[in-house]
Amino acid sequence: MTFDSLTFVVFLAAIFGGYWAVRSWTARKVFLLAASYLFYAAWNPFFVLLIIATTGFDWLASHWMNRTQREPYRRVILASSIAINLGSLGFFKYAQFFSDTAVDLLHVFGISFEPVSLGILLPVGISFYTFESLSYVIDVYRRKIDVSKSLLDYGLYVTFFPHLVAGPILRYGDFSPQCAQPKSWPSAEVGKGLALFVYGLALKVCLADLVFAPVVDRVFAAGVYTGFGESWLGAASFSLQAYCDFAGYSLCAIGVALMFGFRFPMNFESPFGSVGMAELWTRWHMSLASWIRDYVFLPLGGYRRGRLRGEANLLVAFLLVGLWHGAAWTFVIWGGLQGVFICAEHLVKRYVWDFGKVGNRFGRAALAVATFAMFSIAAVFFRAHSLGQGGSILAAMFAPGARSALVPASEAIVAIALGAGVVGSHILFGHLRRWDWLDRWPVAPRAISIALALAAVIFSPGFNPAFIYFQF
């Protein structure tokens, strides 16, 4: 059940009505938890059992850890929980990848094996809820948060339906106080939540699906030759498609949660207004970036053991970001490129030019466009079906003479115009953080913005493709 389906509209209306009709706070949370399992079962009922099992185990593990003061025991319990979570993720998401890679490696050494199709179905959203579970047990181990006294609250933290399948990746420390606080109708920002939901839908349904996806599909179709201009157009369009798709989903999730009185962290803050890749990663998929920082980069040592070691840690962290996104070498290359760009940026800033200090508005805008171009170069591997395809499109991006005619001019014009609008709005309004400024708007601009977004959704009937990030 995706946010852009009519099924979800019916589901949301029913759950919203039921939630506010129930008086007891505990009963409301039980109701939300049951609704969340129903939401998840809409994909595959079997996987509800998986999520219940891992939720139960992690909750028990945190209690066992809390009960004993003996460090070796606590470490064993933590290791078991991590092993079970990563084992489950590894089996469902990476088993085929590792098997294929092993077959390829053996082939290099002259040993031939038929590739085995394991036929494993990927539980939707497993990468998201696994990271949430891991952050909880690790934070309990580190004694950064109190153990969850309520299995109900912990279950809701893992499975609350707005964030369940594609984030934002929550932290128990932020969510737990919200579970303790009963919600009353006036406190719920229903109107604003619904508005955010519609803005997010407009990004997904109108821009991602109808404007950018058709261009991307033509450029990245198997077996086609792409020239210089269309390679750039395809790469930039994919960056914008990924943004509108995922930021749109995140905004929907934040809006829906708000309708139930819960506040989720921001996941995107005008990333294409960033000057440099390092800044972009503080504004793009923020909940994943901060997770990787806290549970991978810093435990590896961060920059504490010198610059060189720090940059190596950064590279490792970004390779993992790539692998988290998908079980394919194209994603690993994408993650690696992000890391390389940031390391290079650190060197340039340190020894050549600290462009982060440019104060001129036009200069910053030009740097933001350059950053968008860098991001789009890496994005080629995110979208490519194979390393070969990624390589040939990347080569075409640096061969100005190469020509192709895959995208009709009308599609290109609309994509370029709206893409420029998205990037331009990030540059111009990137300083507006969160959505609190919306509350200060008078009624008229609020109504206009909602009407525009709603009209974009209503007048964009299409074929309902899945959200890109659901595959992760």
Added chain:
Amino acid sequence: MNRQWLHAWIAALLVCALLAVGYEWLLRQRGYLITVQDDADLWSMQLDRVRNSSRAVALLGASRIAFGVDPALLSQQLGGRPVAMLAINGRYPLGALRALADDDSFIGLAIVGVDARGMQRRHWDMQQSYFDHYRHRWTISRWVHRKLLTALQEHLVFVRSAFAITNIIERWIAGKGPPMNDYVVVRADRVGFIDYHHPDLPAIRASRVADLVRYYREEPPTDAATWLRDLDTVSTWVEKIQNRGGRVVFFREPAADESLALDEAHFPRDRYWDAYARRSPATMIDFRDVPAMTQFVLPDTSHIDGTDVPRFTIALANLLKSRKLVD
């Protein structure tokens, strides 16, 4: 809800309602018809209907079946058997037969509308993506979504992708004008009714014939020996279905004039269709052998007019009964 938000929402909903009413009125003024937009979800709903029923009838094929047989009427004619329209416009159906053969829950009657051209191995996978969709993406939530979307499309013109605002803008930039006025009206059970009282009928007919001429120029026919050998594999699918109690009928639907002449020139009946009929475990019916099937006018040489669909459906039901393919 906060009062300011409430006012903003009421104003926005009013504006959108007015826009929707205006757009719908404009489209109807321009003669656009209400029609359901076919897709893999609508097709999957049909597949659900024929699983686990020995009385089920699955209509496989391409446009000639999709725009020729009314499943509801056929069901009525066959005593209430569940009938599913699984034909897909523009895609030959043998891959669908293979998928039904591999699906043990299918134990009914498969009527495969196909000609010798469509039985060539190179066309076998054309419908596979629909089965892949059913296997990997068809869920209860998609079912609900599709039900609601169909209900909207049965009442409103603008809820089809052709009328998406971005599509209109792109067409305007490209100088293509408004979207083409559909001359096929599709119902929720996927049967399509073609309106050949269209002013451009000569152009439609000429275009269809030109397409067929180009097809035969670009894709020369498989030689008869290879074609027959390939169909031995198809026979194993037929046997698989028939061994568990089902039946398979290959039905060569009506064609006329240039289309029939071109098909016959490239796939002579005696060397292809009849040759396979002699060795096939399936029942094979050529429309030319059924007098009732030769009575139809085919305005574009390949499809009947929508008004003839009931008559054609009844003729098909009578044919199935006369051949004792149904009780």
